[in-house]
Amino acid sequence: MKHLLGLRELEVSDIESVLSLAVEMKKILKQNVKKTNHLSNKSVVTLFYENSTRTKTSFEIAAKFMGASLSGISVAQSSVQKGETLIDTGKTLDALCTDVIIIRHNVSGAPHFLAKNINASVINGGDGMNEHPTQALLDIFTIIEERGSLKGLNVAIVGDVKHSRVARSNLWGMTKLGAKVTLAAPDTLMPEGIERAGARITTDADAAVRGADVVMGLRLQLERMKSGLIPSISEYNEMYGLSKRRVGLADKDVMILHPGPVNRGAEINGDVADADNSFIERQVTNGVAIRMAALFLLTRGNNPI
Amino acid sequence: MRLLIKNGLAVKPDAVVKEDIYIENGKTVKARKGFLPDETIDAEGLYVMNGFFDMHVHLREPGFEYKEDIESGTGAAVAGGFCGVCCMPNTKPMCDNPAVVSYIKERARQADNCKVYPIASITKGQRGEEITEMFKLKRAGAVALSDDGLPVSNGNVMRLALEYAKTVGIPLICHEEDKDIAADGVVNEGYNATIAGLRGISRAAEEVMIARDVILAESLGAGVHIAHISTAGSVEIIRNAKRRGVKVTCETCPHYFSATDELILSFDANTKVNPPLRTEKDRLAIIEGIKDGTIDAIVTDHAPHHIDDKLVEYNYAANGISGLETAFCLAYTYLVDGGAIDIVKLNALMSANPKAIVGLSDESAADFTIVDVKQRHVIDTSKFVSKGKNSPFNGRAVVGKVKYTIVDGAVKFKDA
Numbered sequence: 001m002k003h004l005l006g007l008r009e010l011e012v013s014d015i016e017s018v019l020s021l022a023v024e025m026k027k028i029l030k031q032n033v034k035k036t037n038h039l040s041n042k043s044v045v046t047l048f049y050e051n052s053t054r055t056k057t058s059f060e061i062a063a064k065f066m067g068a069s070l071s072g073i074s075v076a077q078s079s080v081q082k083g084e085t086l087i088d089t090g091k092t093l094d095a096l097c098t099d100v101i102i103i104r105h106n107v108s109g110a111p112h113f114l115a116k117n118i119n120a121s122v123i124n125g126g127d128g129m130n131e132h133p134t135q136a137l138l139d140i141f142t143i144i145e146e147r148g149s150l151k152g153l154n155v156a157i158v159g160d161v162k163h164s165r166v167a168r169s170n171l172w173g174m175t176k177l178g179a180k181v182t183l184a185a186p187d188t189l190m191p192e193g194i195e196r197a198g199a200r201i202t203t204d205a206d207a208a209v210r211g212a213d214v215v216m217g218l219r220l221q222l223e224r225m226k227s228g229l230i231p232s233i234s235e236y237n238e239m240y241g242l243s244k245r246r247v248g249l250a251d252k253d254v255m256i257l258h259p260g261p262v263n264r265g266a267e268i269n270g271d272v273a274d275a276d277n278s279f280i281e282r283q284v285t286n287g288v289a290i291r292m293a294a295l296f297l298l299t300r301g302n303n304p305i
Numbered sequence: 306m307r308l309l310i311k312n313g314l315a316v317k318p319d320a321v322v323k324e325d326i327y328i329e330n331g332k333t334v335k336a337r338k339g340f341l342p343d344e345t346i347d348a349e350g351l352y353v354m355n356g357f358f359d360m361h362v363h364l365r366e367p368g369f370e371y372k373e374d375i376e377s378g379t380g381a382a383v384a385g386g387f388c389g390v391c392c393m394p395n396t397k398p399m400c401d402n403p404a405v406v407s408y409i410k411e412r413a414r415q416a417d418n419c420k421v422y423p424i425a426s427i428t429k430g431q432r433g434e435e436i437t438e439m440f441k442l443k444r445a446g447a448v449a450l451s452d453d454g455l456p457v458s459n460g461n462v463m464r465l466a467l468e469y470a471k472t473v474g475i476p477l478i479c480h481e482e483d484k485d486i487a488a489d490g491v492v493n494e495g496y497n498a499t500i501a502g503l504r505g506i507s508r509a510a511e512e513v514m515i516a517r518d519v520i521l522a523e524s525l526g527a528g529v530h531i532a533h534i535s536t537a538g539s540v541e542i543i544r545n546a547k548r549r550g551v552k553v554t555c556e557t558c559p560h561y562f563s564a565t566d567e568l569i570l571s572f573d574a575n576t577k578v579n580p581p582l583r584t585e586k587d588r589l590a591i592i593e594g595i596k597d598g599t600i601d602a603i604v605t606d607h608a609p610h611h612i613d614d615k616l617v618e619y620n621y622a623a624n625g626i627s628g629l630e631t632a633f634c635l636a637y638t639y640l641v642d643g644g645a646i647d648i649v650k651l652n653a654l655m656s657a658n659p660k661a662i663v664g665l666s667d668e669s670a671a672d673f674t675i676v677d678v679k680q681r682h683v684i685d686t687s688k689f690v691s692k693g694k695n696s697p698f699n700g701r702a703v704v705g706k707v708k709y710t711i712v713d714g715a716v717k718f719k720d721a
Binding site: 107 | 500
């Protein structure tokens with residue numbers, strides 16, 4: 001693997017190699033000394049054009065545990081503010097001997113565009129509404145860790161599907177691994193034609209959740225209300241929020257997932273987020289393992305693992 | 306100066322006939338014995354078409370010469386077989402006053418490639434508020450008015466513009482887009498936008514504005530020309546309006562019948578254009594509209610950009626395709642070779658029809674485009690004469706090539 005840009009174009013075998021490697025990486029996280037030398041003498045740069053706490057920190061921790069030389073470019077303080085283009089920034093990082101660039105960008109396709117124009121490997125840390133591959137991989141990893149496989153599982157993804165790169169990446173990844181994915185949202189938050197990508201779609205959140213093995217909430221950005229896509233947070237919470245009643249319709253062993261950060265009382269209620277069957281914190285831990293695995297694979301060149 | 310085009314297949318308004326064409330002092334003349342040409346073109350096996358006329362291009366001068374200027378743009382025009390073009394007013398300063406109209410005409414005269422007919426704006430500064438001095442603009446040489454690139458959002462301003470333009474006797478060309486519905490979309494709304502995570506522009510953004518302007522024109526008995534239609538719904542609205550007798554005409558561009566929004570999955574900003582590339586259903590409806598006469602003209606909407614304006618993230622890239630040098634080969638490949646229309650009809654769409662819409666018709670002018678419809682080639686944007694190499698068709702295999710462009714009896718382009 002040269003780049004990790006999205007799960008849409010990834011082969012099942014590539015997804016499986018990241019997942020199986022992450023099992024090994026997670027063992028390292030459990031050790032007293034959380035250290036490997038897999039990335040020593042490798043240079044990793046985070047290039048974030050959008051705010052992020054958990055993804056950025058998770059990548060940084062993953063790179064540090066593996067001994068990488070790590071730099072972070074925060075766009076607010078960089079030459080980007082002086083008008084430097086993305087390609088020029090990328091070429092500068094190439095010239096600085098960078099092996100892996102982790103980019104988050106508000107424009108869909110920006111990581112693909114960067115990857116096409118520079119030499120370093122590129123990991124997509126979230127691009128616009130397009131993909132967030134490491135998030136979906138950690139979600140999938142968390143489910144498999146608990147259930148052994150995705151095959152035949154019913155997964156309900158509820159909320160702002162339209163603007164969600166997490167929903168898209170999960171849809172690609174989960175369907176490739178044999179899960180049945182149902183998306184639930186009001187039509188204003190459902191992207192046109194998504195059913196052609198293999199999802200079942202519904203506007204009825206109860207119907208989506210009923211009998212589901214996994215229920216995933218999606219973050220609702222509060223400015224969606226201002227743009228008229230939903231009338232109020234209170235109505236949204238009632239119709240699409242993950243409440244105790246709604247989650248009660250799911251399979252009794254249901255797993256509750258959420259990519260975070262959580263808006264309590266909007267897309268998920270506090271009692272659901274904090275319940276025993278909520279895996280939100282486990283997801284964060286698993287994210288480090290997945291990102292270690294991704295960094296490992298991208299810095300191996302064509303050599304077998 | 307005498308020119309003889311011999312052995313060619315002359316494309317006439319209703320037939321193709323094998324005949325020699327005699328040109329003297331910029332005009333076609335009757336065949337006569339003892340005609341001693343200064344130059345002879347042997348057009349054996351080639352079609353001699355009425356010179357192409359593009360009523361919708363952006364030449365970028367004045368103000369954006371780094372993207373294109375009148376010399377390079379008209380150079381691209383003749384390389385694409387065009388003997389005349391109408392250039393849109395979104396320059397800097399804007400072509401909303403007679404001085405800029407005169408400047409463009411003077412620069413075109415100096416460039417001496419093809420004929421250039423300026424289009425001035427409908428409203429001052431294309432702000433959509435006050436109408437321009439339409440009488441003065443027409444007198445200075447503007448052949449039509451358009452706020453192209455921007456719609457006239459205010460319905461009453463549009464209504465008054467249609468009424469006043471009718472008084473002046475100058476056509477209005479409308480860029481149809483409801484900016485509120487289009488919101489911040491960058492590609493066609495649909496499956497491909499969804500799986501690329503790019504914001505979609507609903508077809509309704511185009512269609513509701515066409516419906517509005519058709520109804521306004523109808524209510525005033527005024528004429529209106531709809532620019533670059535791209536959707537099945539737009540074709541249907543105009544088809545119905547024409548049936549009712551509304552004085553509406555419209556145009557489309559080669560990219561709307563040669564490409565679909567599947568191309569956006571590359572995230573290549575050369576696929577970014579407004580209106581956006583649509584779906585296969587729309588593409589086929591556009592071809593149907595061309596076949597049945599709903600669509601009157603093929604234009605390029607030639608929108609050259611510097612690579613710096615395109616080599617950026619998709620959302621930040623400029624809209625537009627450099628289209629002058631691919632128009633004929635795409636039209637021939639997808640319309641004539643594709644079996645939808647014959648070359649006679651294609652010639653009308655690329656010459657007589659658009660000229661008539663902007664009120665130009667000089668039958669005796671010796672404007673000819675000589676083409677080889679058997680020559681297969683692969684589009685190579687690096688060979689464009691235009692400064693703008695921005696085209697999603699780089700590498701596309703096509704059939705049909707412009708061999709000569711003759712403007713007022715002078716050979717302005719010859720394919721090497």
